[in-house]
Amino acid sequence: MLEAIKQGVDVLEMDVVVSKDLVILLSHEPYFHHEICLDPNGNRIYESTQEAYNIYEFTYEQIRNTRCGTFAHPRFPLQKQKSYYKPSLSEVIDTVKKVTELLGKQIGFNIEIKARDEWNGIFHPDYRAFADLVAGIIYRHGIIQQTTVQSFHIPTLQYLHRAHPSLKLVLLVDEDEDLAEKYKELGFTPEVLSPHFSHVSMPWIKFAHSRGMKLITWTVNDAETARRLANMGVHGIITDYPDSIFKAVKIN
Template sequence: MTSDDLRIGLLLLITGIFTSCKHSNIEIHGHRGCRGYWPENSIYGMIAALQMDVDALEMDVVVTSDLQVILSHEPFFQHEICLDPNGNRIYESTQEAYNIYEFTYEQVKKTKCGTYPHPRFPLQKQREYFKPKLSDVIDTVEVFAKNKGKKFYYNIEIKARDEWEGIFHPDYRAFADLVAGVIYRHKIVDRCLVQSFHLPTLQYLRQAHPALRLALLIDADEKPSEKLDMLGFLPDVMSPHYSHILPQWVKFCNSRRIKLIPWTVNDIPTALKLIKMGVHGIITDYPDSIARATGR
């Protein structure tokens, strides 16, 4: 048994101990679907997360050379989860050379991910897949949810950075418009949250697409108050790294009707501590464990 196996086993054991705690109003967001159990940002993972009764499907999007919006956490084929187009392993030192913005979607479909076990998620099932289009993900999960009577919303992260513009993605406004277009065409505006770490993207969306609900992502090394000031408006949701959660932030968000939904919380004691402090939701790789711990 590895140390990761032991950690996960203890997590699941603790889950059973805390099931008497009732916090059924807490939103649970399946991080990249449910990365703890299924390959990230895959249709398999999204369906599995819905079976775990998540409130939201959290996913990341990037852009191909033919301007297709696809699910991927990185704008390149990441060495831990993907092979190169010839079926060979990718090295961390060269992974950025496999730039998705230089691939057509037909080329993306021929590039395999999920072939080998994930080194950091020992419970994750091995299932080979290719990075799917956002539109295909929506089509698939909508049919599944309708057939199973599942209610949920989408939490879509736009992976934009200043230093990536023109290299790993188009102009941030064009990127945002592409994502918004998919949302509009699928008529999910009222069931969609768009999040980003990138302030210009959020500022543009607020101006150009005011119907969309927006979430400000805050990294562990960023100061929430400074980033919120730089944003220039109050978002619908604040999603800081969980280490930033303090009582004053809970009070601030409650007084302004902003949801506070930290990321990425994978252990039960931390989740219950945050819930006790008053957060409105949890983004997690293990949505079933968090659900049991909150008495759902």
């Protein structure tokens, strides 16, 4: 996150999960992934058993003592290798606020709630409780105006829309999902429509504009695609490589 700030991003995108003691923390999966993490005893994790290292079954103290980033990521060879623990969302917000205050700039937070129907009670608490925990952190840190909350999970977004109307919401649409059907199923107009870049077309960009939504696409890691999408008029691009994308295109 701090490296991304150095590279000039205006929004930090992050995925969050829940610990056994209900601490919200950053993680792409709700378990320790075999490609980059050791187990709590410092041993290698295997793909066949990685889901057994369920973060929802560990306290945050245990998680802080479990290292990730020990191995070079096979799918992100340019990523700087650093052994670290999975930080809490509150810790990340506090650190980012301190750094950006020194730099005299404000950074947005785009927080993805990693909820699924089949994960309820297994990898996370009831999705409404999960959403409430995330909302509470946003309120306590005073970052409502600079934060969006996104999810692929429609019930989570629908609950947030009812229970936390002050939050700005983002509908995520995966590559293999039907964009029109998912938007219709949501039942309200979110602040941001965020489809996989393969879904982006001029009709959808015009539709988003007509409904007052921003269209922010993901995950774009090559310059040619980024330039094409920028020229089409997307409002933003989510990328793993902000430095190279910045060199290719500037999106305001």
